[in-house]
Amino acid sequence: MTDDEIIAKLKGTTKDAARHQLETLQAILERNGGVGYLRPYLRSYPAPVDAATFRHAVPLSCYDDYPLFCSSGTSSMKPKLIPYFDSVLSKTISSLANQGSAAILQRFFPPRPLVDKYLWFMYAGNVTDTKDGFKAVAASAFPFHSSKSNPSHFLTMSVSPKEVILGSYVEQQMYCHLLCGLRHSNLVDGIRAPYATGLVRAICLLESKWQQLCQDLEYGCPSLGISDESMRNSVSEVLCEPQPGLAKRFRYICKAENWGGILSKLWPNAHYIRCVTTGSMEQCYFQIKYYAGEIPVLGGDYFASECCVAINLDISQTPELTRYIILPTAAYFEFLPFDNDKMSRSFWR
Numbered sequence: 371m372t373d374d375e376i377i378a379k380l381k382g383t384t385k386d387a388a389r390h391q392l393e394t395l396q397a398i399l400e401r402n403g404g405v406g407y408l409r410p411y412l413r414s415y416p417a418p419v420d421a422a423t424f425r426h427a428v429p430l431s432c433y434d435d436y437p438l439f440c441s442s443g444t445s446s447m448k449p450k451l452i453p454y455f456d457s458v459l460s461k462t463i464s465s466l467a468n469q470g471s472a473a474i475l476q477r478f479f480p481p482r483p484l485v486d487k488y489l490w491f492m493y494a495g496n497v498t499d500t501k502d503g504f505k506a507v508a509a510s511a512f513p514f515h516s517s518k519s520n521p522s523h524f525l526t527m528s529v530s531p532k533e534v535i536l537g538s539y540v541e542q543q544m545y546c547h548l549l550c551g552l553r554h555s556n557l558v559d560g561i562r563a564p565y566a567t568g569l570v571r572a573i574c575l576l577e578s579k580w581q582q583l584c585q586d587l588e589y590g591c592p593s594l595g596i597s598d599e600s601m602r603n604s605v606s607e608v609l610c611e612p613q614p615g616l617a618k619r620f621r622y623i624c625k626a627e628n629w630g631g632i633l634s635k636l637w638p639n640a641h642y643i644r645c646v647t648t649g650s651m652e653q654c655y656f657q658i659k660y661y662a663g664e665i666p667v668l669g670g671d672y673f674a675s676e677c678c679v680a681i682n683l684d685i686s687q688t689p690e691l692t693r694y695i696i697l698p699t700a701a702y703f704e705f706l707p708f709d710n711d712k713m714s715r716s717f718w719r
Contacts, residue, residue, distance in 0.1 A: 373473035631663020
């Protein structure tokens with residue numbers, strides 16, 4: 371499909387949202403109607419439970435009502451676990467949402483054949499085991515660990531090799547991302563991170579380690595502080611050989627007292643910076659804008675650990691003006707009643 375066809379299909383899922391929501395709920399109940407946290411409400415009803423019965427019998431709830439079953443980690447800033455179901459329904463909408471996100475980005479910034487890489491602060495190596503033996507990874511890291519997923523697109527577009535993305539130590543990975551990004555600074559079309567806080571951490575590391583980064587470029591190998599052997603070897607291949615000219619240019623840029631616009635100076639061909647800057651991440655927005663200089667800071671989509679909740683159709687908006695289009699086939703959503711007039715009266719008292 372073309373980008374326009376993808377966006378049209380994505381918008382099409384938002385039409386007749388009520389019907390899509392009931393169909394989505396029914397599909398969920400057919401597979402998961404017997405799970406533990408629903409049994410107290412549905413045990414007296416014959417299976418399979420239909421959507422009308424669910425809406426009648428199961429009350430609105432919050433994560434505190436079933437902390438042993440699932441919870442979201444980003445909004446509370448605490449890592450928690452959510453089971454992933456490898457269903458056709460979830461994969462279809464996830465694929466469409468990601469394709470739509472890429473198509474919207476390309477509307478703003480069409481691809482350039484000679485500047486086609488991302489400095490992508492991605493960390494997919496933190497894999498743990500639950501007490502029941504299940505693998506636990508960040509949702510954004512899932513494509514790198516699933517036997518049914520192909521992460522080749524990410525790897526092709528990233529300036530960093532997969533050994534960095536799959537590394538074990540986040541600070542070392544972050545350092546290597548920066549080093550690879552500086553080595554190929556002329557190829558970087560965009561600077562990306564899942565969340566604004568991660569990008570701020572990377573900028574702070576750049577601010578404290580720029581002299582060492584320049585030395586690594588000058589010598590053509592990463593510092594001994596990178597203890598992961600596979601990561602060291604892969605980054606050495608990216609560096610290829612000593613780069614004294616690059617090291618000299620970056621030293622001149624970084625020694626300036628004012629670091630306003632530093633990212634646009636180090637990566638002059640970058641079209642954009644993109645990360646989630648809404649919600650709890652909004653506090654980082656102006657800090658990133660300061661370092662970005664002339665590079666526009668784009669908003670991200672509302673992709674939660676549970677599902678691809680919503681898409682951002684106008685990524686150029688500032689956080690306070692960002693509007694998300696909820697995808698009614700991604701999950702079943704129930705909303706608390708909201709009286710806009712009552713809220714307005716309370717506000718002006």
